[in-house]
Amino acid sequence: MSSSIYDTLNREQKEAVLTTEGPLLLLAGAGSGKTRALTHRIAYLIREMGVNPWNILAFTFTNKAAEELRERVDQLVGFGSEQIWVSTFHSTCVRILRRHIDRLGFDNRFTIYDADDQKSLIKDICKRFGIDNKQIRERDFMNAISSAKDRLVDPLEYRMQNMGDFSKKKIGEVYQEYQDQLKKNNALDFDDLIMKTVELFKACPEVLENYQDRFQYISVDEYQDTNRAQFELIRLLAGKYRNLCVVGDDDQSIYKFRGADIRNILDFEKVYPDTKVIKLEQNYRSTANVLDVANAVIRNNRGRKAKALWTKKGAGDRVCFRQFDTAYEEADYIAAQIASAAGKGKGKYGDYAVLYRTNAQARLLEERMVQEGIPYDVVGGVNFYARKEIKDILAYLKTIDNGRDDLAAKRIINIPRRGIGPSTIARVEDYAEMRDISFYDALRDADNIMDMGRTVSRIDPFVTLIQTFRSKAQYMGIADLIRDILEKIGYKEYLESTDDEGAEDRYANVEELISKAAGYEEAHDGCTLTEFLAEVALVADIDNVEGSADRVLLMTLHSAKGLEFPCVYMAGMEDGLFPSYMSISADDTAELEEERRLAYVGITRAMDRLTLTAAKSRMIRGETQYHPVSRFVKEIPEELLDCEKAVPRRWSFQTGDPDEDYDSREDYDRRGSRGGYEKGSGKLGSLRLTEDVFDFRPKASLAGRKPAAKGEKPFIAQGMGSLNQLAGVTKGMPYQAPAAVDYKEGDRVSHIKYGPGTVTRLEKDVRDYKVTVEFDKAGQKIMYASFAKLKKI
DNA sequence: TTTTACTTCGTTTTT
């Protein structure tokens, strides 16, 4: 190793870099520099081993991780790194299937169905099969089918395995029909992308061998989150050269619900007996205090590979814990802390992240961020590409691109309103089924459908429209095509007619889609509509986060995996919320252990400062619920925590308090800290008020309250409302004092979209001016000055 | 066919 780029690595990292041949299992604890090891390893392969970048494949879970990995390799290697295939499992499979899926009887221009599409397809099928969705919900079908696919179980096998069970038998039938429908629509769902690729490789050994020869060196990041299907995919690809490096941490496995199989990591050595195992245990990210807290929590899990993270960093600040009466106060505290710390020059806004268990918690936090004038981004919520207005436009594009996608065609047939209702649609569907053609082709044939009468006159213009777009798509760019669609269908007017509240925002999203399309075209010269649609289907919310933006990040603990921040807040540390109610009442302690790993992931995101917060009461689904402090907080030894007031510490698993009477570890897992949850007869547990839940209701109402019965819902009370909408990556308020406006009531102003108008009202709001303008053309609009960007004329 | 008023029900987490 002559070059100096490897000198900064520690011994284990170096060893990992030098182990280029054969199977390698890199057990990399949180913050142990695994990406560093991975990037240097790839650089080493290219620079020192003379491996052609073309022969290297690296799997990641998100596009963002893929981009980062490529960038960092780029910095090390200089050139050639664009030849490395770095991408997510899903994107990789799309690329492979685009070339070869015709071998499985699909058209290579297949479309990709998201969860929404799956749900409507299942709903259709249930209707046809006469299945009552109250007995078996669509979600149940989706989960069952998804989990079958994660395990590479096809419909036939599924039905064979589940002949006895009534509801599983039904699921098997639906699964079969669902697959048939997907094929008919020339569509694949997320799980199919992996499963079909495995199928392809098994059906066509020559195709597999082609890729085996291409990908002679394979590495997999976040290996603990791979499912059975992904495992098989990797096994096949690496089958010939066996140069396979997987990097993972069993303590950070948090996607079991998505099919991740921890056995993939625990049993790796069994599948590859000649595996070299290297552990990275030195943590470079967190202070000793943070690390101690993380270890204190995770050590309560069993069934983990032994490891001991250590750091050379100093002790650092103590980890804080604060409990508040309400979630409002919790949010207040976090926002105020960030505002004052950032104001005092303690780091940038971008140094802060607020993590929570459920997306719903974002609202409150977001509201307080706005009030404090803190610039923030919310990751997650409703994915940008899953929003109605975006899906409408994408459905147009899909119909233009792939006439076989019935779901897309049906979605837009009456958007905007064309007077085509369910009965007409049903007739067209019947006709399509009879002739075994697609829904769209049936529409083209509308003249021949019996007793359609005047409805034909409504269908024809639609067909003509799509045909026109099709020919335009031959030479027009995607962004231009979208603009043309919007104009021709009068989408803006449609939005305004259906949703007067959010029309403006929705249209802004559509405009955002145009710029994303333009950006994509710029980055991918000569790209096709098909490619764009696939790309868009595989975007995760986290992919849209700009690391350089100096903004506080609000996101779920799941989204935070792989990231790090100097200062982290974990909000909602409450039993029933985190760990979730579901995991507490589950029979299986595995669910609770997964929650604990999630806590571990959250804690280890922090570099210097970590604050845990909880609320005694919070609104969930319009009801106020009371929760005790999270058991995960109680698992942290007192001396490691900075609490203003001592955490009520009823559980003494570690302190040996004789007060306690848990019979066993299982008993603790089940019941949690004293008085928390009781197991009811059914699946639902019940929550009782306990001493560590502060009660601030009038005594009278408390006195009249009877103890919760078994199976009853958690005790609730009415509270106040919430607000705001969250989504994709939501840009928070720009960091600015109340926008100074240079106009007043009665002034003439101009708006970029609405043109000239007269200011009729101007009032001061929390931290902005609310302006009412009577536009000459667009009529009256009420808007915030900072967003409206009005110019005085 | 479309609009509306009313009921029901749910959430963990996401590629």
Place this chain on the structure above:
DNA sequence: CGAAGTAAAA
């Protein structure tokens, strides 16, 4: 509290 589904009216 909202989304989404259903029933009834326009």
